[in-house]
Amino acid sequence: MFSTLRWSAGRVLSALLTLLGVSVIIFVAVRLMPGGFEDIILGPLATDAERAALVAAYGLDQPILVQYFAWIGQVLQGDLGMSLVTQTPVATELALRIPVTAMLTVMAILATLVIGIPLGVWTGVRSTGRSGGKVARVVSSLGISVPEFVLGSIVIYVFSRFALGLQVGGFSQVGESFGATLQALLLPALVLTVFCVAATARTTRDAVMNVLVEPHIGAAVARGETPWYIIRHHVLRNAGIPILTLLGTITAYLLGGAVIIETLFNIPGLGSFMVTGLDRRDFAVVQAAVLFAAAVFVTVSLVLDLLTSAIDPRVAVTGKQKQ
Template identity: 90%
Template sequence: MLSTLRWSAGRFLSALLTLIGVSVIIFVAVRLMPGGFEDVILGPLASDAERAALVAAYGLDQPLLVQYFAWIGQVVQGDLGTSLVTQTSVAVELARRIPVTAMLTLMAIVATFAIGVPLGVWTGVRSTARTGGALGRVLSSLGISIPEFVLGSVVIYVFSRFALGLQVGGFARIGESFGAAFSALLLPAAVLTIFCVAATARTTRDAVMNVLVEPHVGAAVARGEKPWYIIRHHVLRNAGIPILTLLGTITAYLLGGAVIIETLFNIPGLGSFMVTGLDRRDFAVVQAAVLFAATVFVVVSLVLDLLTTAIDPRVAATGRQSS
């Protein structure tokens, strides 16, 4: 019990330090980008005096440490700042766009585990069969190797060129029409799901194959238990930890992939909001969007670590996942 509490406290501290590190990195990174905010807003013909006045008006002439601690102080109080370009609250803009990205990510995650886990179990059980092992390797390798922007471009062309029942573009906000929003997100979610399904199937297949050679599975076979009972009660439970760990990686991939997919499909989500902020050098927008995405990833990883410990207490005792 004491080792579990100590391990959990260490994970909470690690999550906090990770978020602090992300905040520092993104704060410095956006200011090292070529072309400042004043260059984007005023253009190349502005005088030095006009540039200096604009920089001073937004406090961008202050030392970086002063700017950083002022920003972090606002974030701790729940204030994500004001967009330098639109002069609107960043928190309000995020609140409008987060549900779109959340729905896109949730659709991809549900499809990933609904397809990837059964496919991985099937190919793992049939790994020695001619149709199981080879087919599983081919499908997973193909899905992992196709870049999402290539697949997304192909999907946009095909569904724009031919009437296949799904429309590209024409997004409606979730609060206005849930059905229209769901329909508009089907194709983007499908593109995001391809890689995730392939990675989940590969991980599940390897985990199932590792568990199948364990002695307790052989003992269950010797007792005459039915194959699917063995898979359900002996294999999946022990193979669950690698699959849970993969969920954290998939969450990070989906948050990163949403940037490309939302831009390709012209979806008003968090990813496109971040890209627009980068183009305009809108520091407040980029900092808030990246920090939010990092927070989601860190929280999901922390929850998965705690679930992993609940499934296998040896993780907390040894400080690593058991094989």
């Protein structure tokens, strides 16, 4: 029990240090980008005096350490700052856009769980047969290989060119029309789902195949247990740890893929908000958006680690996951 609590406390501390590191990296990175905020706002014809006045007005002329500690102090108090461009609270902008990205992510994850895990179990169980789930393996390989911007561009062209029952665009803000919002997010969610389903199916297949060769599976067969009972009570639980670990990777993929997909499909979510902030060199927007995305990923990873240790206590004792 003590070792488990110590391991859990270590994971929490590691998550907090990771967020601190992300905050430092993103704060420095956005200021190293070519072209400052004053260049984007004032344009190339502005005088040096006008540029200096604008920089001073937003406190961008202060030492970078002073700017960082002022910003992180505000964040710790729940204040994400003001947008340099729109002069509105960044928290207000995020509150409008996070539900959009959340719906997109939830739709992709649900489709991944419903399709990817059963497909992986089926492929793993049939791996010793003649067909061996060859079709599923080929589809899985293609899904992992095709980048989301390529697949998204193809989907936009096909559904814009032909009347297939789903429209591209026409996004309705969450809360105004749930049905219209769901329809507008369906195609982008399906594009994101392709990689997630393929990766989940492949990981589940490998995990199932590894469990099937364990001695306790042979003992279950010798006792006369049915295949479905063996899969439910012996295979899925032991194969669950690699799948839980993959969910952390999928979360990172969805957060990164949302940037591309939301831009392609013109969806006003967190990803497109971040891209707009980068284009405008709106430091407060980019810092808040990246820090929020990192917080979501770190939190999900932490929860998955704790679930993994609950499923297999040996993880907390040895610090390693059973493969």
